Amino acid sequence: MKVRDLSVLIGVILIIMMLVIPLPGGVLSVLILVNITISLTVILVAMNTTEVLQFSVFPTLLLLVTLFRLGLNVSTTRAILSEGDAGGVVETFGSFVIGGNPLVGFVVFIILVIINFLVITKGSERVSEVAARFSLDSMPGKQMSVDADLNAGLITEQESKERRKKIEREADFHGSMDGASKFVKGDAIAGIIIVIINIVVGIIIGMLQMGLSLNESVELFTRLTVGDGLVTQIPALLMSTATGIVVTRASDGENLSTDVVNQITQYPKLLYVAAGTVFLLGLTPINFFLTTALASLLFFTGYIIDRKPAIPDELDEEEVDEAESAKLHTPENVVNLINLDPIEFEFGYALIPLADANQGGDLLERVIMIRRQLAIELGMVIPVVRIRDNIQLNPNEYRLKIKGNEVAKGELMLDHYLAMAPDMDDDGIEGIDTLEPAFGLPAKWITEEHKDEAELSGYTVVDPPSVVSTHITEVIKQHANILLGREETKQLIDHLKETNPILVDEVTPEPLAIGDVQKVLAKLLRENVSIRNLPVIFETLADFSKMTNDTELLAEYVRQSLSAQLTEQYAKPDRTLTVITVSGKVEKLLAESIQHTEHGNYLSLEPDKQQEIITAIHQEVEKLTLQEDTAIVLCSPAIRMYLKQLLDRFLPQVVVLSYNELEPDVQVQSVGVVNIA
Structure with missing residues (x-):
C-alpha cells in the first residue's frame, strides 16, 4: 500500500483516538494549527477549481475534517475542564480577542458563530439541496442530448461514454454535497453547545x-472557551465558505479569482458611476479625504480598463465573409470537405417533428435502438447515423445514403397512419394508395379516424416513425x-x-491479412448471415486458411461451420424446412462449368443455359412464395457459391443453402425441383 494511502488511514485512526485519549497542551496546539492549515488549503483549492468534478472528493473530505474538528473540541474541552489549560494556541487566541474584557470577547465569539450558522451554513445547505434536485431532474435530458450528438455524428462512441459518465458523476457529487452540508450545520450547532458547556461547567x-473566586473563574474559563471556540470556528467558517463556493460555482472555464475580476470589471463605465457616488458621500460629514481617495481609485481603475482594446464579440458582415473565405481556402478545410459519412438520413422540412424532441419526435432514440438491435442480429457495430434536414428535398420526402450514395428514399404523411391489408385486393378502407417503403407492399395512408376501423378489418396499422424506423433497419441490413x-x-x-488471443494470432496477420478477413465477413453479411459468432468463424479460418487463401471458399467453409445458426435462422420451429431442390442434371452442368484459375474459381456457362436455369428457378419460386415467406433453394456444397452468384443479379431475394449448412435433424420438404431440358 502506498504511503499516501496509509497516511489517510492513520489520520482517521488518530481522530478516533482523540475522542477517548487525553492529549497534552503542546500536542493540541500542533493539531489546532494543522486544522487551520487544512481548512485554508481546502478553501483555496475550492476557489481555483473550474468545475465541481475537479474536487469530487470534497463531500468525503468535509466529513473527515468535521470529525477531526469535533475530536479537537472534545480534547480541548477535556483539557480546559480538567486542567484549566488547553495549550498555548488556545490561550493566545483567547487573550488576544478578549483584550481584558471577557464579556466583549464572548460577544465577538457569539457573533462569529451566528454568522457561520445562520448565514453561510444555512445558505450552503439550501443551495446544496436545490443543486442536487436539479442535477437529478436534468439527468435524462442531458443523456438524451448526448445520444442526439452521437447520432448526429458530432461526437464519437468513446466521447459519448465519457459524457454520460461525467453526468452520472455530477449527479452523485451534488447528491453527496446535499448530505455533506448537513455535517457543516451539525458542526456549527455542536460548537455553540460546547461553548455553553465549557463556560457554565468551567465556572x-x-x-x-x-x-477560584467567581471573577477569577469567569475570567479564566471565558478566556479559554473563547480561545477554544475561535480556533475551531475559524476553520469551520473556512470550510463552510468552501462548501458555499463549491455548490454555488457557475464557472466559465476559469477559476474563481479570474471569473470575479473578469466579470466585475467588464463594465468599466459603471466604475465611473461608483466613483461619483462615493465622491458625493464625501460632501456629507463623512471623511472627505477617505471618500475622495477611494473615488479616485475607482475612477482610475475604470479608466485603465476602458483604455484596453476590446475584443469584438461580433464581426461585421464584411469581416465575416472574409473570415469564411479564408477558412475555405485553408488546406485543412478543403480536406474535410471530402469526408463521407457512412450512413446519412436526410428529410424535408415537414418531417422535422420526427427528430425534434421538443415536438415529441423520438427518431434519435429509435436510431439508437436500431443500432443496438442490429449489433445483436448482425454481430457488427453499425456506424453512427448522421441525421439532418435538407431543404432540397420535398417537404414529406426522406432519403438514406450509404457512403455518399443514395440507396433508399420514401415519403411520409405525419398526420396519417400506414395501413397494410392482409389481402392485396382489399379496398374496404378509404385512404391514399402507396407502397410500404421497406418491403414494397401495397398500403394506404389513412387518417386517425379510420385507424380503429382498419385494425378491426385486419389491416396492419403503423405510425410514421415506425415506418421510417423499419425502412432504415432493412436498408442497413441490406448494405451491412x-x-x-x-x-x-x-x-x-x-x-x-481480448478473450481469444491465441485464436486471433493463429489467423492474422498470417496467413490472412485484415483485408482477407474483411472479405470473408462481408460475404457472410451480403447473404444475411450474422457474424456475431466470431470465435467459430475464426476457428474455421484457422483450420482452412492453411489450405487456401481464396476468401470465397473460406466463406463457404465458415457457412458450413455455422450450420446450427443457419438452421435456426431458416427452419421452422418444428425443425422442418420447405425448399426447392436442384436436379442432378443441373448440378452436373454447373459443376462441369466451373473454371479453376490461379486468380480464383468462376462459373463459365453459356448465356442460354444461364437463362434457362434462372427461368426454371423463377417458376418454382413463384409457386413457393404463394405458401412460404422465404424462397430457399437447396443444392450440393460444390455448386452453392456459384449458383448464388448466378441468381444474385436476377433473383437476389432467393436464399441458396447447401446440405452441409443444415443440421442432421432437420426434415427437408422439397416442393419443387429445378430442371432444364
Whole structure:
C-alpha cells in the first residue's frame, strides 16, 4: 500500500483516538494549527477549481475534517475542564480577542458563530439541496442530448461514454454535497453547545474544585472557551465558505479569482458611476479625504480598463465573409470537405417533428435502438447515423445514403397512419394508395379516424416513425457488407483478441491479412448471415486458411461451420424446412462449368443455359412464395457459391443453402425441383 494511502488511514485512526485519549497542551496546539492549515488549503483549492468534478472528493473530505474538528473540541474541552489549560494556541487566541474584557470577547465569539450558522451554513445547505434536485431532474435530458450528438455524428462512441459518465458523476457529487452540508450545520450547532458547556461547567469547576473566586473563574474559563471556540470556528467558517463556493460555482472555464475580476470589471463605465457616488458621500460629514481617495481609485481603475482594446464579440458582415473565405481556402478545410459519412438520413422540412424532441419526435432514440438491435442480429457495430434536414428535398420526402450514395428514399404523411391489408385486393378502407417503403407492399395512408376501423378489418396499422424506423433497419441490413470495412473489421478482431488471443494470432496477420478477413465477413453479411459468432468463424479460418487463401471458399467453409445458426435462422420451429431442390442434371452442368484459375474459381456457362436455369428457378419460386415467406433453394456444397452468384443479379431475394449448412435433424420438404431440358 502506498504511503499516501496509509497516511489517510492513520489520520482517521488518530481522530478516533482523540475522542477517548487525553492529549497534552503542546500536542493540541500542533493539531489546532494543522486544522487551520487544512481548512485554508481546502478553501483555496475550492476557489481555483473550474468545475465541481475537479474536487469530487470534497463531500468525503468535509466529513473527515468535521470529525477531526469535533475530536479537537472534545480534547480541548477535556483539557480546559480538567486542567484549566488547553495549550498555548488556545490561550493566545483567547487573550488576544478578549483584550481584558471577557464579556466583549464572548460577544465577538457569539457573533462569529451566528454568522457561520445562520448565514453561510444555512445558505450552503439550501443551495446544496436545490443543486442536487436539479442535477437529478436534468439527468435524462442531458443523456438524451448526448445520444442526439452521437447520432448526429458530432461526437464519437468513446466521447459519448465519457459524457454520460461525467453526468452520472455530477449527479452523485451534488447528491453527496446535499448530505455533506448537513455535517457543516451539525458542526456549527455542536460548537455553540460546547461553548455553553465549557463556560457554565468551567465556572462551577473553578469555584468548587480549583478554589477560584467567581471573577477569577469567569475570567479564566471565558478566556479559554473563547480561545477554544475561535480556533475551531475559524476553520469551520473556512470550510463552510468552501462548501458555499463549491455548490454555488457557475464557472466559465476559469477559476474563481479570474471569473470575479473578469466579470466585475467588464463594465468599466459603471466604475465611473461608483466613483461619483462615493465622491458625493464625501460632501456629507463623512471623511472627505477617505471618500475622495477611494473615488479616485475607482475612477482610475475604470479608466485603465476602458483604455484596453476590446475584443469584438461580433464581426461585421464584411469581416465575416472574409473570415469564411479564408477558412475555405485553408488546406485543412478543403480536406474535410471530402469526408463521407457512412450512413446519412436526410428529410424535408415537414418531417422535422420526427427528430425534434421538443415536438415529441423520438427518431434519435429509435436510431439508437436500431443500432443496438442490429449489433445483436448482425454481430457488427453499425456506424453512427448522421441525421439532418435538407431543404432540397420535398417537404414529406426522406432519403438514406450509404457512403455518399443514395440507396433508399420514401415519403411520409405525419398526420396519417400506414395501413397494410392482409389481402392485396382489399379496398374496404378509404385512404391514399402507396407502397410500404421497406418491403414494397401495397398500403394506404389513412387518417386517425379510420385507424380503429382498419385494425378491426385486419389491416396492419403503423405510425410514421415506425415506418421510417423499419425502412432504415432493412436498408442497413441490406448494405451491412458495404459498411464493414477494414477499420471496422480491425475493431472486431481487437475485441475478439481480448478473450481469444491465441485464436486471433493463429489467423492474422498470417496467413490472412485484415483485408482477407474483411472479405470473408462481408460475404457472410451480403447473404444475411450474422457474424456475431466470431470465435467459430475464426476457428474455421484457422483450420482452412492453411489450405487456401481464396476468401470465397473460406466463406463457404465458415457457412458450413455455422450450420446450427443457419438452421435456426431458416427452419421452422418444428425443425422442418420447405425448399426447392436442384436436379442432378443441373448440378452436373454447373459443376462441369466451373473454371479453376490461379486468380480464383468462376462459373463459365453459356448465356442460354444461364437463362434457362434462372427461368426454371423463377417458376418454382413463384409457386413457393404463394405458401412460404422465404424462397430457399437447396443444392450440393460444390455448386452453392456459384449458383448464388448466378441468381444474385436476377433473383437476389432467393436464399441458396447447401446440405452441409443444415443440421442432421432437420426434415427437408422439397416442393419443387429445378430442371432444364
